[in-house]
Amino acid sequence: MTDQGTTHEGRRLSTKEAAELLGVKPETVYAYVSRGQLSSRRGPGARGSTFDAKEVEALARRNRREPASPAGGNELSVRTRITLIDKDRYYFRGVDAKELALNHSYEEVAEWLWTGVLRPGVAFTAPKEAVTAARRAVNALPEHSGPTDRLRVAAISAAAADPLRFDLSEEAVIGTGRTLIPTLVTALPPVLPGHRDEGPLARRLWARLTGSKPDAAALHALDTALALLVDHDLAASTLAVRVAASARAHPYAAVSAGLGVLEGPLHGAASGLAHRMLLDVLDRGSAAPVVADELRAGRRVPGLGHRLYPGEDPRAQALFALLEVMPKAGPALAAARDVVATTARHTDLHANVDLALAVLTASSGMPAEAGETIFAVARTAGWIAHALEEYGERPLRMRPSGQYVGVRPPQPMPSPAPSGAS
Numbered sequence: 001m002t003d004q005g006t007t008h009e010g011r012r013l014s015t016k017e018a019a020e021l022l023g024v025k026p027e028t029v030y031a032y033v034s035r036g037q038l039s040s041r042r043g044p045g046a047r048g049s050t051f052d053a054k055e056v057e058a059l060a061r062r063n064r065r066e067p068a069s070p071a072g073g074n075e076l077s078v079r080t081r082i083t084l085i086d087k088d089r090y091y092f093r094g095v096d097a098k099e100l101a102l103n104h105s106y107e108e109v110a111e112w113l114w115t116g117v118l119r120p121g122v123a124f125t126a127p128k129e130a131v132t133a134a135r136r137a138v139n140a141l142p143e144h145s146g147p148t149d150r151l152r153v154a155a156i157s158a159a160a161a162d163p164l165r166f167d168l169s170e171e172a173v174i175g176t177g178r179t180l181i182p183t184l185v186t187a188l189p190p191v192l193p194g195h196r197d198e199g200p201l202a203r204r205l206w207a208r209l210t211g212s213k214p215d216a217a218a219l220h221a222l223d224t225a226l227a228l229l230v231d232h233d234l235a236a237s238t239l240a241v242r243v244a245a246s247a248r249a250h251p252y253a254a255v256s257a258g259l260g261v262l263e264g265p266l267h268g269a270a271s272g273l274a275h276r277m278l279l280d281v282l283d284r285g286s287a288a289p290v291v292a293d294e295l296r297a298g299r300r301v302p303g304l305g306h307r308l309y310p311g312e313d314p315r316a317q318a319l320f321a322l323l324e325v326m327p328k329a330g331p332a333l334a335a336a337r338d339v340v341a342t343t344a345r346h347t348d349l350h351a352n353v354d355l356a357l358a359v360l361t362a363s364s365g366m367p368a369e370a371g372e373t374i375f376a377v378a379r380t381a382g383w384i385a386h387a388l389e390e391y392g393e394r395p396l397r398m399r400p401s402g403q404y405v406g407v408r409p410p411q412p413m414p415s416p417a418p419s420g421a422s
Contacts, residue, residue, distance in 0.1 A: 012050035022060050032059065078242060082113060082385050083233045088311040092231065098318045101227035106201055109227040110181070110381035114174050114388065124201055126182035133161040134187035147188075147373040148263040152256055154187035155180065159252030166250050168391050176251045177384035184377055202226060205377060212365040221322040221360055222374070228315040228353065229375055231382030233308075237261040237268070241383040245390035246398040254387040255380055262376055271371025274303035274358035278335045282362075287338035301343050303336070303355025312350040319356035329363040 018038075019026040029051070032038040037059055040049040062077070084091045091097055092109065093116055100109055104118065111119045134154035141149060158180055159165050164172060186197060188208040195207035202223035206214050214222075231238070237258040244257040262268035280290045294301050306313050320336075323329040336359050340351050354371070361370040 011053040013053050013056055015049055015051070018051045018056045021056050078234060078239075080233070080386070080389060082382070082389065083231045085233050085308050088309050089314055090232070098228065098314045101224050101230075102318055104227065106223050106226035106230065106378065106381075109230050110177065110384075113230060113381060113385040114177060124178050124182040126186045127161075127179055129161045130158040130179060130183045131186050133157040134183050138187045138189070146263070147369045148259055148268065148376055150188060151184050151373070151376050152259040152263075154184050155252050155256045155259065157187075158183045159250065159256075162252070165252055168248065168250065170388060170391075173251050173384065173388045173391065177381060180252065180255065180384075181377065181380050184380065188373070201377075205374070209361075209367075209370045209373065210365045214364075217322070217326045218328075218364060221319065221326060224322055225319055225357060225360060225374055226378040228318055229378035231379070231385060235267070235379075236264070237379065238383060238386050242386050242390045243398045245387040246393065246396055248391070248395055251384055251387050255383050258379065258383045259376060262372075262379070268372045268375050270302060270354040271357040271361065271375065272368040274354045275362050275368040275371060277302050277339065278332050278358050278362045279368075281335040281338060282331055287335065287342040291339060291342045301339065301349075303352055303358060304340070304343060305349040306352045309350070309352075313352040313356075315353035316351045316356040319353065319360065320351070323356065323359050323363070326363065329359055332359045332363040335359075 013021065015026050015029055018029050022029065022032075029038065030040075030049075033040050033049075038051055038055060040051055042049065081093065083097070084094070089096065089098070092100055092113055095112070100112065104112070104120075105122075107122045107124050108118055108120065110124075111117065111122050134157045137153045137157040138150045141153060162176070165176070167173075182201060182204070185201060185205050185208065190197075190207040191209070191211045192207035192213065193211065197204050197207075200219075200223060202219055203214070205226075206219060206222055234242075240261040241254045241258040244254040245251075249257070277290060277294070281287045284290060291301055320333070323333050336351065336355050339355070340349075343349055357371045357374065360366075361368070361374075364370075
């Protein structure tokens with residue numbers, strides 16, 4: 001009998017043998033097949049499914065390394081070459097992301113993410129047809145519409161104006177990224193008097209966020225914030241993008257899926273909560289009563305802690321360093337430090353990028369929703385990168401199996417409700 005720890009080339013396992021090696025029930029083996037984690041074929045005489053022993057062993061090794069989910073299976077794992085998060089640092093295609101963002105523009109970092117090539121001085125421009133369609137749709141929205149509403153409508157309108165949107169070739173998808181991002185920005189109404197749409201994307205976006213004229217330090221901080229936020233592995237919105245791309249939705253639709261998830265209060269709105277908190281601290285002169293109010297209401301203090309970083313968020317570190325040389329950022333920066341110091345008495349939570357982004361928006365005369373806009377525009381480049389990567393994978397591979405917990409069939413056919421019953 002062959003030892004299960006070793007296999008020979010071409011050896012096939014029965015369903016029972018595969019289940020024993022994986023430590024699961026036989027029916028779970030077929031769930032792995034439906035998720036694309038195992039391949040099967042019929043045995044001799046077209047009897048029973050068989051599985052390649054090496055493939056089963058590789059899956060068993062991965063399962064031993066990955067934490068089990070509450071359902072008893074394993075968390076969804078997606079192979080990617082884009083972002084690695086490791087030991088309070090993160091990397092874009094193997095390069096330190098913080099250093100990349102501090103030394104290169106948002107557009108250059110986006111190009112690196114898409115192509116693995118740095119293109120100094122690259123600039124993104126929006127096609128007139130797409131901008132016209134996007135602006136018309138955005139202007140038709142109710143006045144109280146939020147930033148993500150506007151961006152999502154702009155993305156859909158830009159898609160309708162692009163007859164080549166269903167071309168999923170690498171060149172076409174990257175081209176879509178280069179035009180969609182500036183279209184999203186240009187579709188937003190400018191609030192800076194006398195602004196002309198020219199220069200880096202950060203300058204064009206600034207004019208949509210505040211009527212305050214920027215200096216070089218402020219523009220550099222915004223541009224760096226965009227580059228720092230361009231991607232962060234499989235955040236909820238990014239996973240939605242990959243699911244859409246797995247179904248071969250075109251890149252505009254994939255980005256729209258990401259924007260839909262981003263609008264959730266637990267994702268894209270976090271910097272807005274931190275922004276309002278900082279204004280409250282500035283108004284009341286101390287973080288102590290503000291933090292107390294947050295905790296009394298049963299809420300987490302915004303802008304603190306990150307499940308992927310035991311220490312300080314490296315994105316916050318980079319952005320705080322730039323904010324320190326912005327004179328206008330002084331009061332909001334002091335308020336943020338007061339919040340961190342106040343909470344540090346009872347919990348070991350560090351500042352995250354939402355708090356740093358809130359300092360930037362609050363000190364620049366931007367509304368609380370500005371952080372959400374910055375986040376959405378920045379992350380669009382990452383979403384395009386993940387869509388591009390997913391188009392190279394097997395279609396519809398992101399099809400997990402549900403764990404049914406309802407009543408077991410067969411059940412009797414339900415009787416119609418009595419007439420007039422509510």
